[in-house]
Amino acid sequence: xxxxxxxxxxxxxxxxxxxxxxxxxxxxWFLDYASYVILERAVPAIEDGFKPVQRRIMHSMKDLDxxxxxxxxxxxxxxxxxxxxxxxxxxxxxxxxxxxxxLIDTQGNWGNILTGDGAAASRYIEAxxxxxxxxVVYNPKITEWQASYDGRRKEPINLxxxxxxxxxxxxxxxxxxLSTKILPHNFIELIEASIKHLQGKRFTIVPDFPTAxxxxxxxxxxxxxxxxxxxxAKISQLDKNTLVITELPFGTNxxxxxxxxLKANEKGKIKIKKIEDNTAAQVEILxxxxxxxxxxxxxxxxxxxxxxxxxxxxxxxxIEDNKPLFIGVSEMLRRSTDNTVQLxxxxxxxxxxxxxxxxxxxxxERIFIENRVYRDIEEEETWEGVIQxxxxxxxxxxxxxxxxxxxxxxxxxxxxxxxxISKFDIDKAQQKIDALEEQIAQIKHHLxxxxxxxxxxxxxxxxxYGEGRERKTEIRAFDDVDATKVVIRNxxxxxxREEGFVGTSLxxxxxxxxxxxxxxxxxxxxxxxxxxxxxxxxxxxxxxxIHVDVFKKRDKRTIYxxxxxxxxxxxxxxxxxxxxxxxxxxxxxxxxxxxGSALLYFSANPNGEAEVVTILLRxxxxxxxxxxxxxxxxxxIKGRQSKGNLVTKYAIKKVELKEKGVSTLKPRKIWFDxxxxxxxxDGRGELLGEFRGEDKLLIINQKGIVxxxxxxxxxxxxxDMIVLEKWNPKKxxxxxxxxxxxxxxxxxxxxxxxxxxxxxxxxxHENSRLEIVSTDWLPMAEVEFAKxxxxxxxxxxxxxxxxxxxxKGISAIGNQLTKDKVKQxxxxxxxxxxxxxxxxxxxxxxxxxxxxxxxxxxDSQTSLF
Numbered sequence: 001x002x003x004x005x006x007x008x009x010x011x012x013x014x015x016x017x018x019x020x021x022x023x024x025x026x027x028x029w030f031l032d033y034a035s036y037v038i039l040e041r042a043v044p045a046i047e048d049g050f051k052p053v054q055r056r057i058m059h060s061m062k063d064l065d066x067x068x069x070x071x072x073x074x075x076x077x078x079x080x081x082x083x084x085x086x087x088x089x090x091x092x093x094x095x096x097x098x099x100x101x102x103l104i105d106t107q108g109n110w111g112n113i114l115t116g117d118g119a120a121a122s123r124y125i126e127a128x129x130x131x132x133x134x135x136v137v138y139n140p141k142i143t144e145w146q147a148s149y150d151g152r153r154k155e156p157i158n159l160x161x162x163x164x165x166x167x168x169x170x171x172x173x174x175x176x177x178l179s180t181k182i183l184p185h186n187f188i189e190l191i192e193a194s195i196k197h198l199q200g201k202r203f204t205i206v207p208d209f210p211t212a213x214x215x216x217x218x219x220x221x222x223x224x225x226x227x228x229x230x231x232x233a234k235i236s237q238l239d240k241n242t243l244v245i246t247e248l249p250f251g252t253n254x255x256x257x258x259x260x261x262l263k264a265n266e267k268g269k270i271k272i273k274k275i276e277d278n279t280a281a282q283v284e285i286l287x288x289x290x291x292x293x294x295x296x297x298x299x300x301x302x303x304x305x306x307x308x309x310x311x312x313x314x315x316x317x318x319i320e321d322n323k324p325l326f327i328g329v330s331e332m333l334r335r336s337t338d339n340t341v342q343l344x345x346x347x348x349x350x351x352x353x354x355x356x357x358x359x360x361x362x363x364x365e366r367i368f369i370e371n372r373v374y375r376d377i378e379e380e381e382t383w384e385g386v387i388q389x390x391x392x393x394x395x396x397x398x399x400x401x402x403x404x405x406x407x408x409x410x411x412x413x414x415x416x417x418x419x420x421i422s423k424f425d426i427d428k429a430q431q432k433i434d435a436l437e438e439q440i441a442q443i444k445h446h447l448x449x450x451x452x453x454x455x456x457x458x459x460x461x462x463x464x465y466g467e468g469r470e471r472k473t474e475i476r477a478f479d480d481v482d483a484t485k486v487v488i489r490n491x492x493x494x495x496x497r498e499e500g501f502v503g504t505s506l507x508x509x510x511x512x513x514x515x516x517x518x519x520x521x522x523x524x525x526x527x528x529x530x531x532x533x534x535x536x537x538x539x540x541x542x543x544x545x546i547h548v549d550v551f552k553k554r555d556k557r558t559i560y561x562x563x564x565x566x567x568x569x570x571x572x573x574x575x576x577x578x579x580x581x582x583x584x585x586x587x588x589x590x591x592x593x594x595x596g597s598a599l600l601y602f603s604a605n606p607n608g609e610a611e612v613v614t615i616l617l618r619x620x621x622x623x624x625x626x627x628x629x630x631x632x633x634x635x636x637i638k639g640r641q642s643k644g645n646l647v648t649k650y651a652i653k654k655v656e657l658k659e660k661g662v663s664t665l666k667p668r669k670i671w672f673d674x675x676x677x678x679x680x681x682d683g684r685g686e687l688l689g690e691f692r693g694e695d696k697l698l699i700i701n702q703k704g705i706v707x708x709x710x711x712x713x714x715x716x717x718x719x720d721m722i723v724l725e726k727w728n729p730k731k732x733x734x735x736x737x738x739x740x741x742x743x744x745x746x747x748x749x750x751x752x753x754x755x756x757x758x759x760x761x762x763x764x765h766e767n768s769r770l771e772i773v774s775t776d777w778l779p780m781a782e783v784e785f786a787k788x789x790x791x792x793x794x795x796x797x798x799x800x801x802x803x804x805x806x807x808k809g810i811s812a813i814g815n816q817l818t819k820d821k822v823k824q825x826x827x828x829x830x831x832x833x834x835x836x837x838x839x840x841x842x843x844x845x846x847x848x849x850x851x852x853x854x855x856x857x858x859d860s861q862t863s864l865f
Contacts, residue, residue: 042173049166116253222328268490296684489514568596575644608665662693704762740767748814776830
């Protein structure tokens with residue numbers, strides 16, 4: 001609102017910025033409103049951990065407490081005497097407290113934090129204070145009071161909570177200009193931390209969530225601004241085609257979690273068959289997978305693309321002295337513990353005063369009756385005379401009292417009934433005084449050893465209320481899930497090489513591979529340029545494409561080998577490089593940059609293979625050598641911008657592939673995923689070992705067929721496979737088989753001599769069968785004999801197969817095991833053997849680099865030779 005005297009903008013003049021200062025109600029009311037929301041609604045007080053509405057609910061429940069359940073509607077109505085807002089806000093706040101299962105003993109349908117179901121109407125559910133709340137929250141004698149909002153009643157300024165309640169329950173609120181998010185912590189761990197603080201020891205506290213789950217608290221930052229907690233659902237594999245979620249990440253429920261999974265499935269990020277929600281008292285969400293889909297990979301995809309993993313940003317903000325204060329959870333615990341100590345001290349001091357007062361009057365009463373001081377008032381006619389007579393009669397006997405006798409004390413003595421005087425028992429009176437003296441001495445001892453008393457107090461709380469409150473959330477460090485590795489390839493990538501387009505909508509052109517909408521595509525063209533771009537429906541990347549593929553982020557194993565001509569008639573160079581750092585949608589020149597340059601040879605090698613090529617020159621002049629071989633293994637791996645090594649200054653006619661190469665990189669770890677019967681390099685399933693370029697896999701099936709193969713993630717395996725491991729050419733294979741033709745058992749040991757060839761080591765007969773096979777150095781077997789009619793059963797026989805037979809050829813029959821009738825043959829644990837170590841030249845690491853947006857990364861590479 002522009003007031004008189006303010007400058008106005010003339011429509012004919014150029015626009016200018018005008019600042020109008022607010023006055024009157026605008027100046028004051030907003031600040032008042034902001035302060036009110038911060039102090040009276042959204043942010044809890046550090047003293048007791050309650051927001052105002054929560055404190056008023058707890059106070060009202062104490063007002064109504066008679067040990068029985070009260071209707072929540074009744075409690076809400078009673079709270080409205082203290083709280084200036086409506087019943088809905090009170091009922092919602094009360095349900096939230098009740099669902100935390102700490103302060104309120106609930107009855108009826110209070111909702112379910114696991115499923116997200118709401119509570120029944122407040123007229124249908126009941127509540128009363130829990131024993132824990134009655135023990136630690138209330139003490140009217142040490143409570144400070146203030147007038148309620150309408151001045152008719154008194155309410156507590158803060159409740160004397162003697163426990164770190166704020167950290168146990170957590171708190172969340174959004175005010176004006178600030179917010180708070182204090183995560184819940186474990187009941188037992190908070191008590192133990194409080195004890196450590198009192199003992200002067202260091203402590204660490206981390207969140208514990210009622211929905212359980214798994215949490216990575218490495219970035220918790222003590223619950224202060226800038227911290228982060230990553231939470232995950234607990235997912236396990238029920239069988240090959242079923243996953244089960246049994247615990248939820250904090251901040252979600254089964255409904256929201258299932259919705260996020262269904263949305264990810266609709267978008268093609270994951271692939272599922274159906275979901276079943278069997279949640280009741282415990283979470284159970286069954287995720288059924290289509291056949292052939294890896295459960296391990298799907299678990300990672302659930303973490304990457306659904307609410308099964310989320311990040312929580314804590315923010316420790318509390319109210320202290322009517323001002324917001326930002327502190328960490330450790331400091332909150334220290335202040336809460338120190339406050340508890342002071343409250344315990346106040347309570348002891350009040351009790352001490354009460355016991356000393358009881359002792360004082362008990363002593364006066366004994367003096368008054370035992371010395372018959374009451375007879376001194378028989379002849380007094382005035383009240384003043386009575387008071388003076390009693391005071392005079394007491395004087396000779398009150399020297400041991402701890403304070404002076406007041407007129408109020410004397411008045412109380414006059415109120416003692418004759419019946420009590422007549423039945424007065426001196427011994428019982430003295431016993432009462434002695435008991436009071438013991439209690440006074442005990443309280444004084446506690447005050448002198450206040451820290452020990454506080455530790456004993458916390459220890460009692462843990463013993464009485466700690467059962468069943470063990471940690472629910474598992475603390476574990478998470479590895480980041482690479483979304484590009486676990487996303488479902490739900491679309492197809494095509495290329496038009498001649499015109500230079502790549503994309504998912506070019507269905508009439510050449511199919512490249514399956515991809516997803518979050519993938520990057522790497523493209524090489526004939527003129528020596530390279531580009532990486534996001535998958536899209538249609539993207540122009542440059543004409544005469546010679547190679548296109550999905551780009552793998554942080555891929556340090558794919559090596560590109562190329563030979564290029566520098567300019568139209570310049571010399572030719574050879575180079576090897578990998579691509580680890582680029583700027584998207586930027587064209588990179590892989591040649592020396594001269595016009596007319598072109599690639600003469602190119603290969604992309606997913607495991608760093610180095611092939612041998614033949615160089616053929618054009619006949620020109622007096623060139624003597626027109627043909628020779630080059631091994632890419634002799635070329636150092638450098639940056640993509642390097643010039644490369646000179647091949648020849650003469651014109652090359654063509655480059656031919658002579659021999660495929662093996663990997664020149666460090667060994668690669670390979671796993672086998674039994675659920676989908678596939679190899680992978682992503683850490684899913686059983687680790688088979690570290691493989692170099694020349695290493696092979698050994699495969700044996702139940703039919704007795706053995707072969708060695710080069711490991712490849714595209715390999716398929718039969719269901720009757722019984723051995724899959726890294727092949728050691730020096731380690732023999734031991735087998736016991738039944739010879740169907742001779743109807744006897746035989747033992748054989750052999751080495752594989754024909755790499756890559758599929759061979760059978762069991763005779764071809766319909767009754768022949770393989771009993772056991774072992775790839776151990778010193779295998780042991782046990783033979784159980786069948787009982788033959790008229791004969792005693794023979795004892796089991798243990799056989800050292802290495803001693804039983806020497807190594808022979810794979811086609812040898814082997815040695816006869818026994819002529820007796822065999823019931824069963826078992827493979828035992830092998831004898832200890834120290835396997836000889838393989839010695840390899842040390843390879844240097846290739847550094848990980850990321851794709852960056854907006855700037856070019858470092859091209860430096862480390863030689864692998």
